[in-house]
Amino acid sequence: MMTIFSMLTIISSIMDDEAQSKKIKLLLAPMATLSHEALRRAIFRFGGCDEYYCEMIHASSLLAGGGFEKYYIMNGPESDKMVWQLTDTTDEPIIKAAKIVNDLGGIGVDINMGCPAPEIYRHGAGMAWMNKDLSETAKMLEKIEQILQNGTSSCKRLSVKCRLGEDDFTDEKFFSFIDMLVSSGVKQIVLHPRTRKQKYSRPARWSYVEKLCEYCAEKYPENKISVIGNGDVKDITSAKTALETAPDADGIMLARYAVQKPWLFAQIAHGSKLNEKLDLYEFCDQYLSDIRECQPKEFWKTRTQRFFVYYCDNFSFANYLKSKMLHAESHTEQLQILKEYLEKQTDEKIISL
Ligand SMILES: Cc1cc2nc3c(=O)[nH]c(=O)nc-3n(C[C@H](O)[C@H](O)[C@H](O)COP(=O)(O)O)c2cc1C
Missing domain, CATH: 1.10.1200 (Non-ribosomal Peptide Synthetase Peptidyl Carrier Protein; Chain A)
Incomplete structure (x- = not known):
């Protein structure tokens, strides 16, 4: 195996001078059946990444305590960098499950509001949360935020991963959703800039990641919302293009190409070939x-x-x-x-x- 690289710090040589001063986070995406400890270990052998989102955990199943649940909450090899993603159709199990994962430590809890898979969406989970009554969703998020703040573990940050909306989404609708997230205590938003029906055929619209950065910086300067872009980053060149389109993004999240090449985080962080075999x-x-x-x-x-x-x-x-x-x-x-x-x-x- 390869030697362990020193921890990633900054994407340096792929950025222009101005952007170089900013630390860009690199995050492993939540992927059902893939974002488990074996993948995290593989990434860690090349130096790790800044945050590891786990595969989505079905809150009701976690509460029911099925035999497999302990595998979903394994937290190696860098437990302090875990982000626990929860999903379900209603607020109650998600709130209760947030208490459980909060005790596991890590960076925080993420609510999946971006999964468009029909079997998830149809039942009111994943991306269906983007279409629910905003005040109801806000109540759920506020309760989770309280749990995180009152808990004794390090797991404090509430985040949401979402898409742009339906095919006919408007900026107005999208940004009212964002307003609701911010006013409910969400501190990090991961945007996979595609609509529900767009699978991977059309390119991810990173210009929307930038729009979101500008919106949050202007409207919520005090809240310091961290905006992460996700979609189609498969090598150093595409990471560079993404950051040129969204220079104010706080980080890049990798999914499919992190499975193909768990060393991709190290390559992007170093901004060049690693000189390793x-x-x-x-x-x-x-x-x-x-x-x-x-x-x-x-x-x-x-x-x-x-x-x-x-x-x-x-x-x-x-x-x-x-x-x-x-x-x-x-x-x-x-x-x-x-x-x-x-x-x-x-x-x-x-x-x-
Ligand atoms: C097999 C697979 C499983 C996924 N599972 C989840 C999930 O559990 N939660 C989630 O928010 N997104 C999930 N996604 C979406 C990814 O996190 C990511 O948003 C998407 O793949 C785009 O990123 P990429 O272009 O880097 O692959 C999944 C994607 C794939 C391919």
């Missing part, structure tokens, strides 16, 4: 071993399949490999598939970071 087979072996340590046996297959959807994009014949991995029965078989592939594609085993 990485063995993609060894990396994979370690990752699967971490999955076995950090996930219940019942999840090994699905969690690993999901990982390979992204990790295989590091190879020329990605689709061929993805399909083989999908049908493999065990980690041993998956490693054998990768080994055989790399015996043929010898120049793809070691990459320069």
